[in-house]
Amino acid sequence: MDNFPAPDERVAGGQRPNLVAWLPGKSQRKVWVLSHLDVVPPGDESLWDSDPYTLRVEGDRLYGRGTEDDHHGIVISLMAVKALLDLGLTPPRTVALALVSDEETGSSKGLQFLLKNHGHLFAPEDLIIVPDAGSPDGTMIEVAEKGMLWLRFEVQGRQCHASRPELGRNTLRACAHLIVALEALSREFPLQNQLFEPPQSTFEPTKKEANVPNINTIPGRDVFYLDCRVLPEYDLGEVKERIRALATETAQRLEVTVNLEAVQEQPSAPSTPPDAPVVQALARAIREVYGREGKPRGIGGGTVAAFFRRAGLPAAVWMTVSQTAHQPNEYCLLSHLVGDAQVLAHVFLNAAPDPQREPAR
Numbered sequence: 017m018d019n020f021p022a023p024d025e026r027v028a029g030g031q032r033p034n035l036v037a038w039l040p041g042k043s044q045r046k047v048w049v050l051s052h053l054d055v056v057p058p059g060d061e062s063l064w065d066s067d068p069y070t071l072r073v074e075g076d077r078l079y080g081r082g083t084e085d086d087h088h089g090i091v092i093s094l095m096a097v098k099a100l101l102d103l104g105l106t107p108p109r110t111v112a113l114a115l116v117s118d119e120e121t122g123s124s125k126g127l128q129f130l131l132k133n134h135g136h137l138f139a140p141e142d143l144i145i146v147p148d149a150g151s152p153d154g155t156m157i158e159v160a161e162k163g164m165l166w167l168r169f170e171v172q173g174r175q176c177h178a179s180r181p182e183l184g185r186n187t188l189r190a191c192a193h194l195i196v197a198l199e200a201l202s203r204e205f206p207l208q209n210q211l212f213e214p215p216q217s218t219f220e221p222t223k224k225e226a227n228v229p230n231i232n233t234i235p236g237r238d239v240f241y242l243d244c245r246v247l248p249e250y251d252l253g254e255v256k257e258r259i260r261a262l263a264t265e266t267a268q269r270l271e272v273t274v275n276l277e278a279v280q281e282q283p284s285a286p287s288t289p290p291d292a293p294v295v296q297a298l299a300r301a302i303r304e305v306y307g308r309e310g311k312p313r314g315i316g317g318g319t320v321a322a323f324f325r326r327a328g329l330p331a332a333v334w335m336t337v338s339q340t341a342h343q344p345n346e347y348c349l350l351s352h353l354v355g356d357a358q359v360l361a362h363v364f365l366n367a368a369p370d371p372q373r374e375p376a377r
Contacts, residue, residue: 020134022117022125032117032125036137039097039111043369046110048144049096049360050320051089052119052126055082056342063344077347084348085341088356089147090115092335095357096364107364109143119148119320122280127320131327138329143294143367146321147335147356151313154306154355157298158333160211160287160314161322163252165244166280167259169194173272175228175236185272187238188227194266194274195221198242204258207249211287212314217246217255241279245316248284256281282318285325292330293367301362305355310334334359 018038021031033053058068058081066072068081093113100107116126123129130137138144149158171194173185201219208215222243227235246255256278263274288295290312299310315333324331336352 020130022129024125033115034117034126034130035115037097037113037115039100039107039113039364041107041110043109045369046112046139046142047107047364047367048112048114048138048142049089049093050114050116050127050144050146051093052086052148052320053090053115053117054120054126055085055087056120057081059342059344065345068346073350076349076351078350078353079345079347081346084338084346086119086148088335088337088348088353091353092147092356092360095353096360099357099361100364105365108366108368109364111364112137116320123320123323127323131323135327138324138327140328140330142329143297143363144321144324144329144331145294145298145360145363146319146324146331146333147360148319148321149315149317149333150335150337152337152339153308154302154334154336154352154359155308155310156313156334157295157302157310158315158319158321159290159292159295159312160248161284161318162212162217162314162316163244163246163248163250163284164280164282164318165242165246165252165255165278167242167244167256168277168279169240169242169263170275170277171238171240171267171272172275173236173270176234178232178234181234184234184236185270186234187272188235190266190270190272190274191224191238191240193270194263195240197262197266198259200262201244201255201258205246205250205255207247209247209249209314211312212247212316214316217244217250218316219244246284248287252281252283282322285322287314288312288321288325288330288332292332294330294332297363297367298332298334298359300366301359304362305358 072079118125173187176184225239321331
């Protein structure tokens with residue numbers, strides 16, 4: 017077990033862990049399974065049926081924050097390796113299990129840190145699996161992701177008493193008008209790509225910051241956020257400029273100002289080819305374990321596979337999901353853990369190295 021810690025003065029000890037456990041194989045070529053350690057907050061805990069941070073088992077379901085996203089990935093990788101160890105089996109390739117930090121907030125202390133500072137760990141010939149997304153039937157092998165654009169809108173007006181609205185500039189009303197105006201984006205960027213689910217770009221207002229604490233004050237400042245998942249066919253700069261134009265138009269009409277800031281801007285990474293060795297290895301394993309045909313697909317969500325792909329490292333994202341990530345009462349299925357561990361074990365045992373390019377050790 018190796019640790020490649022990322023400095024971070026915000027946490028106890030000043031470092032974020034990035035752990036790599038190795039199971040030596042007959043070759044130095046590797047099969048990677050990379051999962052992330054961090055989880056999102058529970059949100060409104062009144063919506064949970066039990067403590068989000070205490071594992072609750074009911075039949076086939078394991079409840080708790082992070083059970084699906086992404087402790088499912090951690091557990092299935094450990095189960096698969098343990099099975100090989102218990103049976104005394106040496107895989108053709110070395111198996112490397114990476115448990116990284118910071119996936120939910122950008123990966124600057126996780127995979128991005130590893131690629132920048134320890135990039136020698138990875139090679140284009142490695143098979144890289146990221147168990148962090150999938151489908152309920154376990155057939156989706158994610159090979160592509162939409163571009164991600166998170167925007168912060170700060171609307172400035174004039175605060176006043178609610179009984180004298182003519183003295184102010186109501187920023188909450190301006191936000192409402194702007195959010196409705198942003199619905200034009202779906203019409204102006206209408207292309208569809210059937211590799212993805214959903215097949216179109218999406219533009220969703222999400223977070224809203226608090227404004228005034230009392231009912232009888234008209235707010236003079238409001239902040240909200242827009243989450244854009246954009247097909248690779250579109251340039252994020254073009255999308256951002258159209259959003260800026262809609263914001264300017266609304267601001268002028270309602271006599272407020274709108275400041276626009278990109279919180280995150282990640283263009284679509286190159287797709288992993290559907291015939292890449294890692295995709296084919298997963299498809300064979302899914303067929304053998306589940307009796308179903310794996311299908312290369314694209315998603316709107318962002319995973320760390322995008323960082324691998326930008327570095328020229330083909331990666332596939334796969335696991336069997338319950339689609340409860342980030343929700344109250346998040347859960348995963350024990351039966352999925354067992355089946356998915358079998359899929360990984362199948363990949364470990366059948367991912368033969370290229371004997372013409374690298375002799376087995």
